[in-house]
Amino acid sequence: MSKNTHMSLIRKPSILYRLILIAFAAGISLAAAVQPLSAGSVSPASPYSRVPIHEIPSNRVRLMLPPLKISPPIAAQSAVLIEAKTGTVLYSQNADERRPMASTTKIMTALVVLDRIRGHHLEDTVVVSDRASRIDGSRVYLDPGERQTVKDLLYALLLESANDAAIALAEHVCGSVEKFADLMNEYALRLGARHTRFENPHGLPSQDHYTTAFDLALISAKAMENPIFREIVKTESHRIPWPAKASYKELYNHNKLLFLRRDITGIKTGFTSQAGHCLVISAQKDGREVIAVLLDAEQPRMWDEVQRLIDAGLSGYRAVAGPDTGDMVGMKKFPDGTVVMARVAQGSHILIPADADPASVTKHIVWKRKDSAEHGERVATLVYALGSQTVAEFDLLADVSTYPELATDRLARDSLKRLFVWAFPMALVFALVRMRSNGRALKGAMRPRRRRSLRNRRTRYIEIDSVPPISGATSKRRRAFLRPARRPRKRHPSSDCRW
Numbered sequence: 001m002s003k004n005t006h007m008s009l010i011r012k013p014s015i016l017y018r019l020i021l022i023a024f025a026a027g028i029s030l031a032a033a034v035q036p037l038s039a040g041s042v043s044p045a046s047p048y049s050r051v052p053i054h055e056i057p058s059n060r061v062r063l064m065l066p067p068l069k070i071s072p073p074i075a076a077q078s079a080v081l082i083e084a085k086t087g088t089v090l091y092s093q094n095a096d097e098r099r100p101m102a103s104t105t106k107i108m109t110a111l112v113v114l115d116r117i118r119g120h121h122l123e124d125t126v127v128v129s130d131r132a133s134r135i136d137g138s139r140v141y142l143d144p145g146e147r148q149t150v151k152d153l154l155y156a157l158l159l160e161s162a163n164d165a166a167i168a169l170a171e172h173v174c175g176s177v178e179k180f181a182d183l184m185n186e187y188a189l190r191l192g193a194r195h196t197r198f199e200n201p202h203g204l205p206s207q208d209h210y211t212t213a214f215d216l217a218l219i220s221a222k223a224m225e226n227p228i229f230r231e232i233v234k235t236e237s238h239r240i241p242w243p244a245k246a247s248y249k250e251l252y253n254h255n256k257l258l259f260l261r262r263d264i265t266g267i268k269t270g271f272t273s274q275a276g277h278c279l280v281i282s283a284q285k286d287g288r289e290v291i292a293v294l295l296d297a298e299q300p301r302m303w304d305e306v307q308r309l310i311d312a313g314l315s316g317y318r319a320v321a322g323p324d325t326g327d328m329v330g331m332k333k334f335p336d337g338t339v340v341m342a343r344v345a346q347g348s349h350i351l352i353p354a355d356a357d358p359a360s361v362t363k364h365i366v367w368k369r370k371d372s373a374e375h376g377e378r379v380a381t382l383v384y385a386l387g388s389q390t391v392a393e394f395d396l397l398a399d400v401s402t403y404p405e406l407a408t409d410r411l412a413r414d415s416l417k418r419l420f421v422w423a424f425p426m427a428l429v430f431a432l433v434r435m436r437s438n439g440r441a442l443k444g445a446m447r448p449r450r451r452r453s454l455r456n457r458r459t460r461y462i463e464i465d466s467v468p469p470i471s472g473a474t475s476k477r478r479r480a481f482l483r484p485a486r487r488p489r490k491r492h493p494s495s496d497c498r499w
Helices: 015-033 102-117 150-159 163-174 177-190 213-223 227-233 301-315 409-438 472-482
Strands: 061-063 078-083 089-093 125-127 147-149 237-242 247-252 264-272 276-285 288-297 317-320 328-333 339-344 350-353 361-367 378-386 389-399
Touching: 078 213, 078 301, 089 213, 089 301, 102 150, 102 163, 102 177, 102 213, 102 227, 102 264, 102 276, 125 163, 147 150, 150 163, 150 227, 150 237, 150 247, 163 177, 213 264, 213 276, 213 288, 227 264, 276 301, 288 301, 328 361, 328 378, 328 389, 339 378, 350 378, 350 389
Parallel strands: none
Antiparallel strands: 061 389, 078 089, 078 288, 125 147, 237 247, 264 276, 276 288, 317 350, 328 339, 339 389, 361 378, 378 389
């Protein structure tokens, strides 16, 4: 533009300039919003959504009760009585001594088979091998090449204690008895039966085939959680096909207490000359189930002894409501500023002596001495007491994902900081754009100075490349040409701007 035609015109801020300012402010705000929080304050997920309750170790519930007094003493070499849901020992006699367990081995055999088929292949056909048909001991006399379903073989295994059915099922699941025995040992370790070892699926004598009364009770309690297993061991009789004679075989349960008492729910008997008489019995009353195990017991005294154990366990204690899994029972602030919610890892009822008053049960939280806590970590213990006697302990896990606004004090402060970081740049950009669009002057380098006569006027200036010379006679026309026009409501196309 020539000097003669120069005009002190101030441009409206360009759209690109506005976009740059907005992007700059948004970038600062986004960086502040996504900055990581303090270590250990919030975890992305709760352990309760990843870990099913049946996979949480049972030792997170510890019921501590005065032992039952059984008189006269149990004659079996090893005996134990546990509460099925929590694994609490109610009575113990040499419960940790390693002993052979005869056909009670088949409890684990059935548990492994049911877990591997997951209840969907009960009608699958099993072809009996020569090895299975030649096994010694108790049998249902399966023939080589005979075809039976998995379900019928499970009934033969648990009711008639059939060794040939045990071999057939093991080979069907794993291909060989040896691989199936390794799988049984793996399951035993996962269940916490650390003093148990299996070498076969049927329980015939072997040097490295043993368990303890307590381990066998744990395995039995886990097996009774399976509805199919529970249905089979409670069955009094069952009929399976007998293809060789085009007839049927009648199977009868060896647990005689099923025919004598209604509260009996299972589960298995066993006998070998080396192991003696072995017996596992479960009974249920008022929603509570107990499991009694006798190893190397005397026949026929063992039936009376196991009933005395069961009666003492069901009548000697009463159940009192305890916490549920995932209950939030406390909150604590750690020295590093972390505030955690203490949640129950595994809930259960608690047991107190039958003659105790449930109203006298108290509870309190014992926190671990720590400077910080991470999500899902054991941070405390919930203790139930009856007077001065502790009757139950529940592990508590740190949970900070449910209530993130309470996770840390720093989190609240950081939230306010992020609010200001979000609000201030956006407000600044909005004010800047608004003031520029209204034509208000901003002194400094951000905007050139405007002519005094044009201050505080809503105008739009249009810059032209050249202005033709104008004589003095046309000064009025020149002034009219240079007079700024008011901002139109709609922007006109450039082709319409002719001055």
